[in-house]
Amino acid sequence: MKTFKPDVIIGDLNLLAGMLAEKAGIPLFQIIRYAFHPKTANLLWWKNKPEGMVSPDVLTIFNPLMSKMGLNSISRAEDLLRGNYYIIPSIPEIEPIPEDSNTKFVGELTVSKKNIETPSWFHELKDDLPLVYITVGGGAGPVGNNKFFQTVADAFSGKPVQVVVSTSTKFNLKELPGSTGNVRFFNWVPGKLLISKADLVIFHGGYGTMMEIVSCGKPSITIPFQTEQEGNGRRLEYLEVGRVIKLSKEKPRRIDFNRAHGAYNLFIQESYDLTPEELYAEAEKMLGDDKYGNNAKALQSKIAMYDGRRQAMDLIEDKLL
Structure with missing residues (x-):
């Protein structure tokens, strides 16, 4: 200073x-x-x-x-x-x-990368099939990243949708489920470009991604890994432009601490019981209900001002x- x-x-x-x-x-x-x-x-x-x-x-x-x-x-x-x-x-x-x-x-106060070079595979995406873009970055937390990515693969493989999954560079693609005909895993993709193309975005509730989703007028599903992310998803759910899916139906476990400046506690979700069937059913519901897409477009018109x-x-x- x-x-x-x-x-x-x-x-x-x-x-x-x-x-x-x-x-x-x-x-x-x-x-x-x-x-x-x-x-x-x-x-x-x-x-x-x-x-x-x-x-x-x-x-x-x-x-x-x-x-x-x-x-x-x-x-x-x-x-x-x-x-x-x-x-x-x-x-x-x-x-x-x-x-x-x-x-x-x-x-929106995010840095858009929409105008960067378009990946060659992007042009292979079909216009006659719904596109689901899934991005969770490195935030899958204590429930286990591999479980989540396996759930995604099992939920969408062979279904009448095309899915692009961005894992972030924190993960080795060789240790994750392999890409199938309609589900592709990448360490990195141009996020806003995929959001603008997608019919549905599934994300962990990060604020920057949320604002890009809103600015592109897209419906979304939030799968939060911590409280702030869930709060972002609940706001979208309240506005009827999205839904929230929890990784587990069980209550978080309370952990107590005693330190020199006093006692406090935190609540942590360690269980995971989200099934592929539940995930696909929620995505199918969102894709089949025009209410979410129409509301998302209306919200987009407000942020565009x-x-x-x-x-x-x-x-x-x-x-x-």
Whole structure:
């Protein structure tokens, strides 16, 4: 900070950005979403918290430090994300945050790779068969990645659909189910290009992918591996542009911790009982119901009215100049 001497700080869920901005006495623009905004923060907005859930006590960690630095104290963790101005990388339908003169919705704020070189196999995709694009990146978590990819292969092989699966480079394709006539596995594909071509997208609930799906006007199925991802999927489900499928019907297991700054716990899903039949049935239902596609197109028309990066820069320039 002393060397670079910035005029402004832009934070993206960085817990230290607010402390640095306050200490330096410069404006802070927070790129933030409903689940983490100091006024609306609620990671489990669609349901009650699990019985017995205890959050870590961050106050005993941060407040002594903030007092030592001459900064304002916090009353909960989300206060660390306070800013002078807020950039919402979405639209009000997805992020119902109250808008004011210091808060601006800008729509999709992702870097599109749609215009990169098109893979040769892309032209082999047929126009007379539905295309399902599946992307989960490296986020399959403790339930086991191979199980999920095997479920995908078993669910769609031989069915009247064509499926492209993006696994990310974290996985060795030789250790995953082999590609069949209508199901293909790749370490990497041009994501937005596939989304724009697909009739249905199945993903893990990542925010960037979600916003690309919305901007392309596509229905989706979310198979979340953690709470934030499920929250994204539940918002799409609430808007009737998508559905959520859980990896297991069993309740997550509670794990308790005792540390120097107090006790807390977390809930982890270790079981996996999603069957190929269940996955295909959900996909078939989505593909056969025009409601989801029509609603997705309507939502696309709303996000098309925003200009992401340009509007974000307009807010920053307007407040600084």
